[in-house]
Amino acid sequence: MSGVAASLRSPKTETFNFGPWTITSVKGHILKSDQLERYHQELELPQLPEMVFGDNVLKIENSQGFGIEFNAFDSMKQVDAHNDPIKVAAAQKWQEARSDCEFINKVVKPFDWTYTTDYKGTLLGNLQVSQSEQKIDMEKLKVREKIHFYEEMTLFEDELADNGSASLIVKMRVMQSCFFVLLRFFLRVDDVLVRINDTRIFHEAGESYILREFSTREKGIPELKVEPSLYSNPTELAEHLDITVQQYERIDFPVNNAQT
Template structure:
């Protein structure tokens, strides 16, 4: 009987995987969708009356330097960037969404509207004494297209919601580590049926030997009525992205502490 319990516990436990890249340790933790009894912390720390249907609170991607600084990506911090006081727009889909969630005790207590699309401009969580500043430097995307052996790859979902069958909202993070660099893509994808498609992409790049990370954030969106593509593309973020309009861009250089720059 104890063996059966041990197996069940191992199934429920998050999977942890680590990889070393020079002075960096990359840790990936992947678990299951949080159950209602596990969501208390989120309700305590967030003002949101309702959370995504599929919230992977155990999922964390963490990149930590031996100097004690780095970055991580997690669902809780991404939720903190969702507007808890204003609805994005009033459309039929919003009413359908609320009706579908009418049995939620938190929804019924709402005085003010909130962003039920869970749009977030989360760019990752910085750890340690890192310095952010605007930059004219750009990630060399052509260099990233060069075939180089991938030593580590990870892809995980932080949250996902079907918007009560009125579309989809999700936040995913992908990372690959090559011999000369690592690259991360954090993507928020939103589709509200018959309304719009929105994509927030955060690209993060570090080249081995450099004392900084480049981070590029791009926001794109377009009304579905203005899209001149096959509807089959609506559910493919990679394909539809090039057909959306850029609404915001931000380019940052994240410098490491000077005392540790030689360690990179």
């Protein structure tokens, strides 16, 4: 492989320091053959999304060794490998469109072909997670503050054999006083439903904890009173969907090194 070709295959790494935190962003291409083998061996899914970015990782690590990261492999662990939750015509179309896939031909068991995941990030170190009534102050996030670091990356994406789309995207921004992460799973099954799973992560400098919020919103497309042009715009669609799950968590740092 030439030097140019090799560089095109090499993941791009970027780091940013925020107080005692080191934020590492790694972005690469879709799964390579060796990674594919690991995914198929360790995950029970008979089929992976069309585009899985196995190199893509967003890692937020404190100098004391704890933190949180977001990666495709861990997100795929949360996909139901045993049940098909949407038994509609679109499922049959999806399977027919991928009939040449060796994995589909080898198995007959159902699985969640929409790749819905409630992944909320991978915790690192001895962090204590508890349910909380404390919520992220979204008004504070609306205050104009200089953004010192911004990242957006796709962990996986699939067009559901032209029957819709499914994607998992993580975004992060770091301001002078805090950092904020949005991890969004977006699903659209044409003529059936729209679903959004959002995980929001917020940490304010000087505090010894992170706030994490998770929500699921969905609605049947026949019930959506919006222009079809919005079906691919999760930001606009979210306010038109029904909240079915809402969780608020506080993630406390280890007591013996609770530094921010």
